[in-house]
Amino acid sequence: MGSTRARIAVDAMGGDFAPAEIVAGAIRARAELGVDILLVGDPEQIRASTPQLGNLDGIEIVPSEGTVEMHEEPLGALRRKPQASINVSMDLVKQKRADAVVSAGHSGAAMAAALLRLGRLKGIDRPAIGAVFPTVIAGKSVLILDVGANVDCRPKFLEQFAVMGTIYSRYVLGVESPQVGLLNIGEEPSKGNDLAVRAHQLLADNPFVPFRGNAEGRDVLTGDFDVVVCDGFAGNVLLKFAEAVGEAILQILREELPQGIRGKVGASILKPNLRRIKQRVDHAEHGGALLLGVAGIAVISHGSSHAPSVFNAIRLAKEAVDNQVLERIKTQYQKVAMPAVDGE
Template sequence: MNNLTIALDVMGGDKGPLVTIPAAIMAVERLPTLSLILCGNQDIIQEQLARHKALNHPQLTILHTTQSVSMCEKPSVAIRSKKDSSLRKAIDLVDSGEAMACVSAGNTGALFGTAHFVLKTLPGVERPALISALPTKDNSQHVFMLDLGANVFCDANILYQFGLMGAVMAEQVDGIPKPRIALLNMGEEDIKGSDHIKLAAAQLSQNPDINYVGFVEGNDIFNNKADVIVCDGFVGNVALKTCEGVARLVYEKVREVFEKNVIAKILGRFLAPTLKKLFKSLNPDQYNGASLIGLRGIVVKSHGNANSKAFFTAIMEAVKEVERQVPQKISDKLEQGLIQRP
């Protein structure tokens, strides 16, 4: 793809332009064919661009907005009253075709609600879902997990659709043929779990085009037992945040150990290259960028507390999905009858 345009919600996230502008500059320096539309307060954006000596960068365009959506804003308020917000304008650009995708670190509920309202879902999809790639013990493999917070409760049919949409992501983004689909549950036995989990399992297992491998427990998320793990948004969000917290805790604890005394510091220097490689593979920042799949356009959600490198990763995720035409591939599956229409 020769020319690629992505809209950024520059004002979204905990630190807004302090993070998003440096990330945008990193992205266009990496990809000469990428153009970014920076949606937000023009004065603030220009100030940050000037600070990074990128004020007149040919790949960066500013779309001035008079509003922004706070991290605690109610989605209904954002949809009704924030039509000139950076979040809304970034999504509007996707809807109009001026941008091929949008990336935001803003309010998850507002982003989900606005994207759903403006872009609508693909035919046959009841609800979009947040999906992200996570590491596994096999460094060459990822596991895609959904939903990560867009839908608090999901019935069996929605979980079934999530499994199929997740399979498309695994096929297109990671090139996995016949990806293994699993449901996150409180046990691997068929008798365990709620009724809607059991019904979703039955639906997935009855589809010959789906490689359903059964239930997995939380401690097996990273054990490469599945390529796609499906759950509702409440469970998925709690599991994701717990995993991120544990990764950061382990990093801090190891660093404390090697700073306790002189001998520990010397040992730490010898082990530094190995530890650095280990923690780089576990660093949540490199997996930043959860995608709202099931919509008629590409929307990528960055962590609200992401740093510039993490937001850059989210931009690169959007680039990858544009290049692989993920929404079109999901739509193709719908037309082939692989997703049950409600």
């Protein structure tokens, strides 16, 4: 690109609180992260969303027409609206005007637009959405994929998710020897449905995947696994449940802290601890999830994202660019001899 600064295309029209919260998060990201921002959307709405036009100094606005609504079928809507904000955002990456896309809009539309505009990486049948969860071990996280891109999966898809997850965990998250698990209802290889049993065999036979075995639901957040693979149906349920648990923990802490003077004194003493707890369990602190397997960097953020979540999604995109995640997956994946048999 001729610049060391990451250039992030942000879908300003996607999300429940677009464009105001998206723009606010993007403005903060430009100021604090040292990234160049391209806001994609209706210029009038974008400018009206900030009280001071000067806040947008240095941010490029790329016009688009319309957006894919949550109730719309993704492929049909993308074809009817070629200039929709998510289409234009993906085109910016394809044209190398941007390094990555961030969107809090329709996740199905974001994935479909990425596939149509950017295409799949060679050897990948289906892309996967990879989300990073906190664990009970401070400073350690677990990568879950897929968390929503593929409701129905074949065993070889899960194997490909495991390979991409291993590469991402090793080269981006910095885990020297990632421990990979398969989400299942029991530890034994024979447990689970047909998909789980057949996928277990593929993972066990793949020399590139450091497969530790099945991971039960209670194992996901223990820190024993660095990567957990599953189909998008189970993964999305897991993601939403984890988000709800984080919100419940924060609400319980608010309710249980003493009220009045005692509460104020106690809260001031505990403030650093409470801040760290929030950072570990609040899904807004993680920003979004990477769409792995497409020929470009795309971060899908929560539809209800406010400015802090948008900021963190842009931070995630910047980290993916800085760590050359796409190039690493391309290079490393081509070295992997996938043993899955056609039709698996």
